[in-house]
Amino acid sequence: MGEIKSAFEKAMEKVAKIGEASEEELMKWKYTPEGQRLAVEYLKEECNLTAELGKYKEEEKRFVAQGAEEVLLRSISLPKNEFAKKNNRRAMEAIKALKRDKASVENVYSKMRRIFSHYEQEGEQQRRQTYEMLKQDFQSKVQQAIQQQTGVPAGVKIDVERQPQFQEEWRRILAQLDSQYQKLLEEYKQEILGIR
Numbered sequence: 001m002g003e004i005k006s007a008f009e010k011a012m013e014k015v016a017k018i019g020e021a022s023e024e025e026l027m028k029w030k031y032t033p034e035g036q037r038l039a040v041e042y043l044k045e046e047c048n049l050t051a052e053l054g055k056y057k058e059e060e061k062r063f064v065a066q067g068a069e070e071v072l073l074r075s076i077s078l079p080k081n082e083f084a085k086k087n088n089r090r091a092m093e094a095i096k097a098l099k100r101d102k103a104s105v106e107n108v109y110s111k112m113r114r115i116f117s118h119y120e121q122e123g124e125q126q127r128r129q130t131y132e133m134l135k136q137d138f139q140s141k142v143q144q145a146i147q148q149q150t151g152v153p154a155g156v157k158i159d160v161e162r163q164p165q166f167q168e169e170w171r172r173i174l175a176q177l178d179s180q181y182q183k184l185l186e187e188y189k190q191e192i193l194g195i196r
Contacts, residue, residue: 035067073189104195
């Protein structure tokens with residue numbers, strides 16, 4: 001019967017099979033997290049990203065910029081509030097500063113801005129209408145349930161918005177409505193990743 005190996009032993013065997021990491025891999029492992037850290041600090045308004053990038057040698061800067069770009073792209077989200085809008089502006093400015101092909105980045109940003117605008121205007125109206133319909137539907141179902149249990153038409157006005165079932169259903173519907181915008185936004189983020 002064979003010897004049972006621990007997860008650690010199996011992992012060490014895989015590492016041994018991989019062999020020595022290349023110089024490029026070592027630089028990536030070292031400098032990508034640096035870029036991620038700098039992007040977080042930049043978003044918190046604790047550093048000047050461009051100035052910080054200038055402190056690295058050219059071969060290191062590529063990996064630092066990749067790490068920063070990952071964090072900056074992840075931080076772009078639907079403009080649900082003023083904080084998100086401000087965060088989006090800062091992240092988009094920084095990404096554009098990192099890229100050489102600024103015209104291509106701006107083309108993608110135009111598409112993103114259209115999505116943001118639609119989300120805030122037509123999307124807001126759609127969310128409001130959907131919310132009111134859900135509220136009416138829940139109110140009707142609660143009134144029906146009270147009437148079935150008591151046999152008397154419900155004269156009591158129930159605040160369905162405070163009911164956990166209502167809130168849970170609204171969160172589910174809201175996520176569904178936002179998902180169509182989110183999908184497009186993710187496609188645009190992938191497009192930006194492909195730009196040099």
